[in-house]
Amino acid sequence: MSSQDILKNATTLASYNVLIQVMFRVLTFLLNAFTLRFVSKELIGVVNVRLTLLYSTLVFLSREAFRRACLSGESGPNHSWRQVINLLWLTVPLGVIWAVLLGCVWLWFLEAPDPQTIPYYSPAVVLFALSGVQELLAEPLWVLAQAHMFVRLKVVAESLAMIAKCSVTVVLVVFTRQWGLYIFSAAHLVYTGFIVLCYSVYFIHFLGSDEAAKKNFPLHRVADLLPQRTEGKPLIDWSLARLTWSFFKQSFLKQILTEGERYVMTFLNVLSFGDQGVYDIVNNLGSMVARFIFLPIEESFYIFFAKVLKRGHDIKSQKQEEVAIAAEVLECLLKLVLVIGLIITVFGYAYSHLALDIYGGSLLSSGTGPSLLRCYSCYVLLLAVNGITECFVFAAMSQEEVDKYNLVMLALSVSFLLLSYMLTWWAGGVGFILANCLNMGLRILHSLRYIHHYFQFSQWKPLRGLLPSPLLLLVLAVSAGITAASEAVLCCDGGWLLRLVHIAVGGVCLLLVFGAVLLTETQLIQFVRTQLLPRYRKKHT
Structure with missing residues (x-):
């Protein structure tokens, strides 16, 4: 594949990823605005900070290094996809180990919330850890899809998963508010389950099809997605494993920074x-x-x-x-x-x-x-x-x-x-x-x-x-001064009419900035x- 083709595929992937993230952020934005009306900010703090941190830490430490190594140039034509898949399946047992270790820390070493205001903390820790391990089951399929630029698959899988998660959350918040943390645990399990389901269904139908043959896809049967040994070759590519280990040490530190x-x-x-x-x-x-x-x-x-x-x-x-x-x-x-x-x-x-x-x-x-x-x-x-x-x-x-x-x-x-x-x-x-x-x-x-x-x-x-460009910097500086003055005069205690004027002032300044970008x-x-x-x-x- 030429560099121009790679650029075209990468930019297509970026465009679709942006669309996915826009939808995710908008849905999350609306979901948070909705739940703020029904649950306490303390409950939101436990879910969005402590439990989400457990999930993100588990998933990041289990798969980030594998993703970077297996999607780099080092996993190119000199490497067997059979060995790459075998390596990627190591994310699951690694995820189980992290789930046990982190779960023990979250349950026994951290201060537990008041069970009267935030009930069911311990089961929620277990369920969030389980959702992380569940998502890792799709990791070999995710890397295959990314490496071969199956951008629509990612769009569909993550879109359906997010829609399902938001739907479950809204229904449970409205009708079973007393469930507390069970609501968000169930919604997260649904989210990761939909991701695994979508990737699995796609590859079950894709492998062995005419489209796969046309694209010279390296795998031919569903069984090829499972770990297997190839005669005459090691179970995994050790040079790729060493690169993964290097990225793993880095990913641990990057997670702390992130x-x-x-x-x-x-x-x-x-x-x-x-x-x-x-x-x-x-x-x-x-x-x-x-x-x-x-x-x-x-x-x-x-x-x-x-x-x-x-x-x-x-x-x-x-x-x-x-x-x-x-x-x-x-x-x-x-x-x-x-x-x-x-x-x-x-x-x-x-x-x-x-x-x-x-x-x-x-x-x-x-x-x-x-x-x-x-x-x-x-x-x-x-x-x-x-x-x-x-x-x-x-x-x-x-x-x-x-x-x-x-x-x-x-x-x-x-x-x-x-x-x-x-x-x-x-x-x-x-x-x-x-x-x-x-x-x-x-x-x-x-x-x-x-x-x-x-x-x-x-x-x-x-x-x-x-x-x-100097012109763009000048327009940005002027816009900063105008909008700051507009906020001081018009916002935010003078009613909706003054707020709308403040928004209009910002809109005019933003148009001027866009004009400067187009010109320079x-x-x-x-x-x-x-x-x-x-x-x-x-x-x-």
Whole structure:
């Protein structure tokens, strides 16, 4: 497959992933707004912070390293898919081990919520751990689908799973509110069960079909999806296993950085369950764009960079055409996420209070919620840049460089936990966001240094993507001043008419920003139109 074909597939995957994440965030957004009217913020804090942390930790530590290794260039034509699948099935017993270990910690070492206000905590821990193990049953199928760009499968599976989860939650919250944590445990089991079911049904029908033969799919029978030994070959590819181990050490540290504030809240009790609930709701609101735009782009283009670039090789030892495409794509992606991040930062400051007031009423807008969301809008800019830079770095690093980077991640993890603890005592929930900003900035600096060194003696300078046009910066600065003044004068105690005027002011400023982007960022606009918009690309290919 040529680099152009890989780019086309990666951008298609990114587009569909964005659509999935948009739907997920919108449904979660509406679901949280609904449940806020029926359950306490303490219950939301336990579910969205403590139990979700158990699930995400279990799943991440069990599969992240396998995904990165098996989707990288190292699992290309020199590797047998039979051995790759055998390796991927190790995620299930590993998940069981993590479920037992983490379940014991969550049950016996953490402070249990008051059973009168938050009932059924112990069964909920078991059920959330079980849902994580259940999802791992689909891991070999997920990697197969990603490697062969079955983008519609992911869209359908995750869409149906999320719709089922939301439906179960709404019905149980309305009719069986007394079930407490059982409601959210059952909904999560339904979600992971639907994912496994959809992937299984698809591959049962796909294997052995004419479509599979036409695509030269490496597997032919349903039995090929199960672990088997191949005569004359080891059960697994040990070079790929070593790469997985390197990524595993890194993923453990990355999980601490990704979910660090939840670990501090869970293990150090710096915030009450109610404050944790408010923080999590604001965190979900602030991270909506990061999750449904930046994360899908990062996941999809990691596959692109990993397939186009030879891991651990310098530029001179690679095909210059493919390096040129990778450099151009990296520059455009950096410009894209930077522009989106700047827009979120500018408008997030002036509209945080109004957004929280509309979403959750005085429960969210009267306390520290607006300050949290304003800080988070600045953090989103760092998230955007870091996602793309690390996406490239992890695809280009050799195994030895990955091992060295693990030491950097260790230092960042320790510093982040210390900063989170100290800043939270000083500034409450805002301290978590400040600690995240500091650590994210250090990660970005490390990645920028690697990318600069990688392209240092070449004609390509992809880091120019971090330099927006002066006109765009000027329009953003003016918009920041106008919207901040509008909030001070019009929002948010003067009734809905003044609020609508405040929203209209922001709309006009946003249109001016879009106009500046269209006038000055022509290369970015062309990249978005031809690569990230499926309908347009189909007409011009």
